[in-house]
Amino acid sequence: MVARLLRLRLALLLSAFRGPLSRVARHALIGVLAVLAAVVLAALPQFISGPDGAHAPLDTILAAVVLAAAGIVPLFLNRGHLEPRQFGQYPVRSGQVATGLLVSTALSGPVLWLAAWVIALVVLRTEWHEAWWAVAVGGALALLLAICGARVASGLAKLVVSARSSGAVHAVGLLLLVAALPVVVFAVTQALGSPDGRITADAATVLGWTPVGAPLAGIAAAAAGDPETALLHFGVTFAAIAVLIAVWYPIVRLSLERVERPADPGKARQGLDWFERFSARPDSVIGARALTYWARDPRYRVGLAAIPLAPVFIVLALWVAGVDPYLLALVPLPVVLLLFGWSLHNDVAMDSTAIWLHVASGTRGAADRLGRLTPIMLFGLPVLLVGSSVTVTIMGDWRVLPAVIGLNLAVLLVSSGVSSVFSALMPYPTTRPGDSPFAQPAVSGSGSGLAQSLSMVTTVVLALPAVWVAAVAFGDVSFGTNVWALVVGAGYGIVVLALGVLIGGRIFDRAAPELLAATQTFD
Amino acid sequence: MSNLPPNAEFAPEPDSGAAVTGQGADPVSPEVDESVPRTVRRRVPRRVVTPGALRPGAALPVHEPVNQSAPEPVRETAVEYAPEADAETVAEPAPEARPVLMAESAPETRPAREPAIESAPEAEGQPQSAVEPIAPEAEAAVEAAQEVDVEAETRPERELGTQTVETEHAQAAPPAGRIEMPVPSVVRARERAAAAAQNPVVLRTEMLTKSYGQVHAAVEVSLQVHAGSFTGVVGPNGAGKTTVLSMISGLNRPTSGRVTVHDIDVWANGPAAKRVIGSLPDRLRLFDRLSGAQLLYYAGVLQGVKESVVATRATELAHAFGLEPALDRPVSDYSAGMQKKIGLACAMIHAPDVLVLDEPFEAIDPVSASNVTEILEKFVAGGGSVVMSSHSLDLIQRVCDHVAVIVDGSVIAQGTVDEVRGGVSLEERFRHLTESAEPGKGLEWLHGSSDSD
Numbered sequence: 019m020v021a022r023l024l025r026l027r028l029a030l031l032l033s034a035f036r037g038p039l040s041r042v043a044r045h046a047l048i049g050v051l052a053v054l055a056a057v058v059l060a061a062l063p064q065f066i067s068g069p070d071g072a073h074a075p076l077d078t079i080l081a082a083v084v085l086a087a088a089g090i091v092p093l094f095l096n097r098g099h100l101e102p103r104q105f106g107q108y109p110v111r112s113g114q115v116a117t118g119l120l121v122s123t124a125l126s127g128p129v130l131w132l133a134a135w136v137i138a139l140v141v142l143r144t145e146w147h148e149a150w151w152a153v154a155v156g157g158a159l160a161l162l163l164a165i166c167g168a169r170v171a172s173g174l175a176k177l178v179v180s181a182r183s184s185g186a187v188h189a190v191g192l193l194l195l196v197a198a199l200p201v202v203v204f205a206v207t208q209a210l211g212s213p214d215g216r217i218t219a220d221a222a223t224v225l226g227w228t229p230v231g232a233p234l235a236g237i238a239a240a241a242a243g244d245p246e247t248a249l250l251h252f253g254v255t256f257a258a259i260a261v262l263i264a265v266w267y268p269i270v271r272l273s274l275e276r277v278e279r280p281a282d283p284g285k286a287r288q289g290l291d292w293f294e295r296f297s298a299r300p301d302s303v304i305g306a307r308a309l310t311y312w313a314r315d316p317r318y319r320v321g322l323a324a325i326p327l328a329p330v331f332i333v334l335a336l337w338v339a340g341v342d343p344y345l346l347a348l349v350p351l352p353v354v355l356l357l358f359g360w361s362l363h364n365d366v367a368m369d370s371t372a373i374w375l376h377v378a379s380g381t382r383g384a385a386d387r388l389g390r391l392t393p394i395m396l397f398g399l400p401v402l403l404v405g406s407s408v409t410v411t412i413m414g415d416w417r418v419l420p421a422v423i424g425l426n427l428a429v430l431l432v433s434s435g436v437s438s439v440f441s442a443l444m445p446y447p448t449t450r451p452g453d454s455p456f457a458q459p460a461v462s463g464s465g466s467g468l469a470q471s472l473s474m475v476t477t478v479v480l481a482l483p484a485v486w487v488a489a490v491a492f493g494d495v496s497f498g499t500n501v502w503a504l505v506v507g508a509g510y511g512i513v514v515l516a517l518g519v520l521i522g523g524r525i526f527d528r529a530a531p532e533l534l535a536a537t538q539t540f541d
Numbered sequence: 542m543s544n545l546p547p548n549a550e551f552a553p554e555p556d557s558g559a560a561v562t563g564q565g566a567d568p569v570s571p572e573v574d575e576s577v578p579r580t581v582r583r584r585v586p587r588r589v590v591t592p593g594a595l596r597p598g599a600a601l602p603v604h605e606p607v608n609q610s611a612p613e614p615v616r617e618t619a620v621e622y623a624p625e626a627d628a629e630t631v632a633e634p635a636p637e638a639r640p641v642l643m644a645e646s647a648p649e650t651r652p653a654r655e656p657a658i659e660s661a662p663e664a665e666g667q668p669q670s671a672v673e674p675i676a677p678e679a680e681a682a683v684e685a686a687q688e689v690d691v692e693a694e695t696r697p698e699r700e701l702g703t704q705t706v707e708t709e710h711a712q713a714a715p716p717a718g719r720i721e722m723p724v725p726s727v728v729r730a731r732e733r734a735a736a737a738a739q740n741p742v743v744l745r746t747e748m749l750t751k752s753y754g755q756v757h758a759a760v761e762v763s764l765q766v767h768a769g770s771f772t773g774v775v776g777p778n779g780a781g782k783t784t785v786l787s788m789i790s791g792l793n794r795p796t797s798g799r800v801t802v803h804d805i806d807v808w809a810n811g812p813a814a815k816r817v818i819g820s821l822p823d824r825l826r827l828f829d830r831l832s833g834a835q836l837l838y839y840a841g842v843l844q845g846v847k848e849s850v851v852a853t854r855a856t857e858l859a860h861a862f863g864l865e866p867a868l869d870r871p872v873s874d875y876s877a878g879m880q881k882k883i884g885l886a887c888a889m890i891h892a893p894d895v896l897v898l899d900e901p902f903e904a905i906d907p908v909s910a911s912n913v914t915e916i917l918e919k920f921v922a923g924g925g926s927v928v929m930s931s932h933s934l935d936l937i938q939r940v941c942d943h944v945a946v947i948v949d950g951s952v953i954a955q956g957t958v959d960e961v962r963g964g965v966s967l968e969e970r971f972r973h974l975t976e977s978a979e980p981g982k983g984l985e986w987l988h989g990s991s992d993s994d
Binding site for chain 2: 147168222289290291293297298299300303304307310314315369370371372374375376377378379381382420452530531534538541
């Protein structure tokens with residue numbers, strides 16, 4: 019089985035060089051470029067730190083990033099892989115399939131690229147050549163870790179995530195990449211900019227004891243004449259590989275024994291756009307309905323279009339007033355998220371009398387509230403991640419990233435929670451469905467100003483504790499205060515949101531007929 | 542005319558899904574009324590007395606004109622001739638087989654068929670009164686049946702009534718060359734009225750009152766709706782029909798009073814009660830940015846229908862209401878009548894026991910209206926109940942078996958249609974009840990001739 023799988027892998031690999039000449043040439047070019055990239059990556063730390071500088075920390079950090087990517091990327095991007103289920107119909111034991119897949123992965127493109135990178139490292143680091151045994155062990159461990167990590171990640175993803183939702187998972191992965199990219203690039207450039215800096219050294223020390231950083235840290239230690247430390251480093255990676263292999267075999271067995279739930283129950287949702295992607299529960303369908311309305315109803319779009327403009331004016335005003343640009347960079351994102359969550363505070367009135375369906379069907383208020391939050395969370399959280407990352411890049415200090423995320427999370431969740439209460443508590447007349455989004459509400463007055471200002475003030479007041487904790491973290495930039503700010507921001511925001519949903523849901527449950535009567539007077 | 546085996550009448554209705562017990566030999570059997578498991582919802586066949594006219598599975602044509610205009614003496618004799626159990630299944634009208642248009646426009650098309658039924662020209666001649674002669678006749682049938690009841694003790698009255706009619710045209714109607722006419726809604730409604738009275742009350746309002754300050758929109762409204770009945774709520778504009786119906790369906794909180802469905806209080810245990818009510822309010826929007834298919838799915842899920850069932854129900858409802866070509870279009874693009882229909886479909890997708898419909902026929906074209914009537918009659922035949930308001934007394938008289946008249950927020954009359962109208966047309970009775978002044982009085986200035994100079 020193992021030999022057969024290896025042959026299969028080889029055939030797959032060589033198939034890239036069959037067919038029309040142009041295709042072969044393209045693949046050959048890609049291969050050459052990839053190998054060149056591997057060599058450049060291997061040479062990068064040496065190039066930055068100079069011919070005789072201390073490049074060991076940079077080596078460790080880069081290796082850790084590369085090996086971690088080998089384990090993380092397949093979680094989201096695994097469509098091209100050979101996978102256990104493809105062998106489900108053959109009379110083979112799951113153990114054989116598992117071994118075969120593991121061994122044959124060595125012949126896959128990414129692993130060959132990693133091998134090229136390791137070889138380039140070995141060739142380029144002349145000071146390692148005395149500790150040749152450590153180089154051999156470290157390089158082998160790095161490759162093994164990459165193989166096992168990628169296999170386990172992709173196997174787990176295939177097992178847990180159904181084929182139907184793999185597109186969504188792919189999108190999430192892409193989003194995380196986009197969100198992380200500014201910070202990673204910033205952190206790496208900072209580390210590369212000061213190879214001797216304390217931060218870089220600290221990071222390398224920490225990473226050196228993680229499985230992903232340990233192989234190169236071990237080689238460096240052995241080269242520096244400390245074989246005991248080297249063996250300890252290798253031991254960390256070895257243990258990780260053992261765990262991964264131990265997990266891999268059950269994953270393969272489960273993959274071969276389980277069948278994905280057939281798509282039949284999903285049929286009801288076929289061709290229903292957003293409804294297709296949400297489960298058939300009241301809160302989910304209300305969320306899908308809200309998303310459909312955001313896409314189809316111009317009233318929502320016009321309301322949202324104004325949101326990015328607000329922070330521009332605020333920042334301009336503060337800049338003219340002479341506020342420190344370092345703090346100014348913090349302002350736009352919370353303002354955007356605050357307005358985004360607050361835009362929900364009159365959502366029931368936006369539905370107008372159509373809300374009768376929720377009342378007549380006895381929909382729980384909490385489900386109604388939760389469903390309406392769906393678009394806010396679906397768009398708000400990515401904006402938050404990407405925006406936070408951009409914010410710290412502009413501020414020029416990536417260490418405050420946790421505090422920035424905590425602050426923004428708290429603002430988004432608090433404003434959503436307050437809106438959940440107010441949309442059930444104080445609906446006020448708004449533009450009717452089908453009217454021009456720029457038209458005035460048919461009925462005016464009757465508390466629109468009060469509801470708007472009251473909900474805004476409540477949001478700001480409730481957000482203050484999290485803002486205070488984050489401000490402390492900005493003043494005293496240490497790891498502890500920053501993580502504390504993140505924990506407080508997220509925890510506090512979730513508590514306020516949950517309370518908002520519960521209270522708003524309770525109000526909706528009790529006063530749904532009155533809410534309907536109110537929308538009837540607006541219509 | 543062929544004889545069906547006696548047990549054919551117990552055949553489950555193919556599309557309702559719930560087996561329906563036909564009245565058959567013992568329409569008032571003990572299991573009919575109190576043994577209804579009230580908290581257990583549906584799936585248990587609704588054991589409800591349904592009139593013979595709606596007996597499922599009996600897809601036989603009927604010579605209905607004869608049925609209508611038959612003279613009394615024939616019926617008297619017929620009773621004696623009809624003791625056999627299988628004879629009563631002979632002339633079942635067939636809801637399924639009935640052509641849609643014919644059923645509704647039966648009074649209008651009748652004159653065209655005059656040659657076939659010369660024996661009763663005066664009844665056929667005026668389309669409007671085609672509705673009229675039936676009820677007295679039906680009453681008479683019941684009376685006659687009651688008389689005979691002493692002799693045929695084992696036989697319940699209503700059954701005798703239908704049976705007489707049937708056997709009578711087994712005798713009187715020569716099969717050759719007759720044009721087969723389906724039984725119109727009105728006959729079924731009359732038969733249903735008596736049948737439904739045997740059924741338990743599913744929907745009850747007790748002293749339901751709604752006041753807006755000094756204005757009383759509903760005053761101590763007490764209604765009872767039996768399972769398997771089709772109740773019409775009529776009243777002049779602004780009488781409070783919509784208020785009453787929305788209080789029943791949980792959309793408008795009453796100032797005082799109680800609404801119970803299957804003994805579940807709508808205003809104390811809303812979510813549970815609303816699972817058995819399907820409602821169609823008037824003049825409220827739908828989520829009309831959704832497409833028709835999305836709206837059906839949305840309503841189904843919100844009303845607690847399992848996802849695996851929603852799909853089939855949505856397709857079948859769309860087919861029944863003729864909405865299939867429009868399912869992918871936004872509901873906002875629908876015409877008013879189509880919006881009513883998709884609203885109706887949404888109200889029915891969770892298979893409720895009671896449908897509360899506010900002006901369901903407003904803006905619906907005649908063909909669709911007859912289609913909708915047919916769907917609702919099948920629903921009622923399966924043991925469901927419909928409460929609907931309408932301005933059209935003609936429609937109420939034609940399709941409803943029970944009626945409640947609401948004026949100025951109070952119920953001034955309720956009962957079976959025949960009880961309420963007391964021998965005259967419903968419209969006449971209604972005018973009498975509401976005591977509206979002579980129309981046109983005081984409008985002399987409008988008539989030009991009198992004091993315009």
